[in-house]
Amino acid sequence: MEIKVMQNVLKANDVFAENTTELLKTKGVRLFNLIGSPGAGKTSVLELMIPLLKDKGARIAVIEGDCATARDAQRIATLDVPVVQINTGNGCHLDASQVGKVLGEFSLDALDMVIIENVGNLVCPTGFDLGADEKIAIISVTEGDDKPLKYPRIFHEAKAVILTKIDLIPYTNFSLQRFTDALRSIRQDQELFLLSCTTGEGSDPLVERFWP
């Protein structure tokens, strides 16, 4: 019973996701779905990258997902880009219907890309297609180099992985070799970006990746 209804829920979600994909294709807008644990640094990545992407001419809007508060949207709003906060309450992920509704609030003709920062959660958001061009995994050094093995699904689905907080490597037992080995055991063609939002190190290849 539970499984059957879950399948129906996912099927309904997929219809909304397909509508989003179709709409954005006609508008020439790319959609990215950022997925990572609470505190992985998703908002900090946006704070670092959005000004750099804007400098290159990219027109960006952001959708923020959180259980509670509009803190992330407030941080992003200071970057002078359109942003909408979705609060999920006890919900552990964004769904395609929520994203579809929010897209109606943006002037899509004046945008090149929409970035979704999903609810902080390395598990559930992966299962819900939002109609995005791709899922991007964000994981921090301080979460440990074994996490791809323990939470493999997102690392299987995301081609691009952003490893944040690399400035903290010297103060932890994190091994970049073990982390890379873990990633490669899940997916061979992964693109790994090393980033410190504190120092800005590693931002150039990311800008090039998302706005070539």
Added chain:
Amino acid sequence: MEIKVMQNVLKANDVFAENTTELLKTKGVRLFNLIGSPGAGKTSVLELMIPLLKDKGARIAVIEGDCATARDAQRIATLDVPVVQINTGNGCHLDASQVGKVLGEFSLDALDMVIIENVGNLVCPTGFDLGADEKIAIISVTEGDDKPLKYPRIFHEAKAVILTKIDLIPYTNFSLQRFTDALRSIRQDQELFLLSCTTGEGSDPLVERFWP
């Protein structure tokens, strides 16, 4: 439809949880449910605390929840305590039926407490009662001092909060004052334990709390 079935799922879960509570009450065994994000340091807390609790005479067993791998159970097994790993696949939390089954594998008469390390996830595990005496929230310095505000439910339900990785505070913008204010805005009577699993700092009050 989704909501109704979800209510049924939670109701079924609660029956298993009540059975667990009854069983452990008759056996005089306490049950703790550790909840935190991936990489918050849940397993490291167990690695630090279990030997200290054993030295005081506590007889402990552990249930490990992860999407994939038996890595955590392997780490705990070296501490010479009974441990069972549950792999949830794409499941984002443990449920009471899984825990109930595993309890049958322990010799409960020879135990004082069972500690559950839930799947790394700050959202979903909170909603599923496992029949535990209490939920314990584990959160790390590197996740940021605003996380109680953004993921309030677990901090509302958990009386005891363990803040890990305090040795990394000097290398981050984490403010203990902001963190404490955030916690207190959610629940006044919270007990906060500051801990470094790297240096061992803060372990004494925790041992006292869980094995007075």
